[in-house]
Amino acid sequence: MADQTTSSARNEPPLLEVRSAVKVYGKGEDRTTALDNVSLTLHETPAGITTVAGESGSGKTTLSDAILGFTTLTSGQVLHRGRDVSTLDKEGFLTYRREVQAIFQDPFGVYNPFYRVRHVFDLAVRHFRLATSKAQARDLVEDALRVVGMRGDEVLDKHPHQLSGGQRQRLMMARAYLIQPRLIVADEPVSMVDASLRALILDIMLRLRDERGISFLYITHDLSTAYQVGDEICILYRGSIVERGDTREVIDNPRHEYSRLLVASIPVPDPDTAWAADR
Numbered sequence: 001m002a003d004q005t006t007s008s009a010r011n012e013p014p015l016l017e018v019r020s021a022v023k024v025y026g027k028g029e030d031r032t033t034a035l036d037n038v039s040l041t042l043h044e045t046p047a048g049i050t051t052v053a054g055e056s057g058s059g060k061t062t063l064s065d066a067i068l069g070f071t072t073l074t075s076g077q078v079l080h081r082g083r084d085v086s087t088l089d090k091e092g093f094l095t096y097r098r099e100v101q102a103i104f105q106d107p108f109g110v111y112n113p114f115y116r117v118r119h120v121f122d123l124a125v126r127h128f129r130l131a132t133s134k135a136q137a138r139d140l141v142e143d144a145l146r147v148v149g150m151r152g153d154e155v156l157d158k159h160p161h162q163l164s165g166g167q168r169q170r171l172m173m174a175r176a177y178l179i180q181p182r183l184i185v186a187d188e189p190v191s192m193v194d195a196s197l198r199a200l201i202l203d204i205m206l207r208l209r210d211e212r213g214i215s216f217l218y219i220t221h222d223l224s225t226a227y228q229v230g231d232e233i234c235i236l237y238r239g240s241i242v243e244r245g246d247t248r249e250v251i252d253n254p255r256h257e258y259s260r261l262l263v264a265s266i267p268v269p270d271p272d273t274a275w276a277a278d279r
């Protein structure tokens with residue numbers, strides 16, 4: 001039987017900890033507190049999906065940027081296995097980057113559009129020293145593509161603009177998976193894709209959690225997708241976590257006034273509500 005002991009029960013430092021994070025942008029009248037004393041702990045085992053949900057401007061992207069090291073906090077810390085990520089040396093940072101990967105709303109937005117897909121994967125293999133031979137690299141890339149239901153000969157020689165948004169998002173999932181992270185920070189990964197692709201991408205997240213033990217920090221404004229995937233949820237409001245708990249319990253029975261408003265804004269198909277044109 002697999003070892004069921006959780007990493008917290010073994011007293012290991014958590015995989016990732018955000019401790020009293022504060023981020024203030026601007027000065028004087030232009031001052032905005034984007035994060036106001038946010039704390040969050042993600043353990044390595046059991047793997048889970050933690051959703052951070054909130055409306056536009058609540059601080060979600062600032063939180064993900066702080067975790068990924070794209071922005072520095074005004075105060076507080078982000079700790080990877082107990083080590084402050086702002087003070088990691090080169091090797092420590094590479095390990096952190098390997099273990100904590102990201103996928104974004106705009107996949108490939110960060111890459112040169114002249115690159116072929118193959119180049120994006122080759123870069124990851126080289127940067128993270130994932131393979132010792134070309135054959136091994138090819139196998140790893142094929143395996144990663146298989147996980148998201150794709151094949152190398154279909155996509156590797158294409159340029160990003162020759163692919164659909166959904167294909168690009170799946171490729172970003174495959175790239176993240178290739179690196180064998182322990183955590184994927186997924187910032188609105190399904191907000192730009194249609195309903196069937198959304199279901200497919202959420203399903204990939206669930207499979208990576210269950211079959212490969214990869215955790216997710218799922219950042220979204222959309223509580224209905226959070227409900228489908230979520231283990232734990234944190235509701236972010238004006239830079240503070242106002243409620244947290246089991247996703248279904250929080251959504252079924254929100255306690256904070258703002259969570260109630262957010263839940264009330266989930267679109268629910270109502271068979272009794274006729275379209276204006278039907279009346």
Ligand SMILES: Nc1ncnc2c1ncn2[C@@H]1O[C@H](COP(=O)(O)OP(=O)(O)OP(=O)(O)O)[C@@H](O)[C@H]1O
Binds near residue numbers: 032034055057061062
């Ligand atoms: N670079 C910046 N300079 C000044 N203010 C900023 C900056 N980035 C974000 N903010 C402000 O910080 C607050 C939180 O923004 P953030 O982008 O983190 O929210 P969000 O929840 O991700 O919103 P969205 O869902 O629209 O992306 C907002 O009031 C925003 O205007």
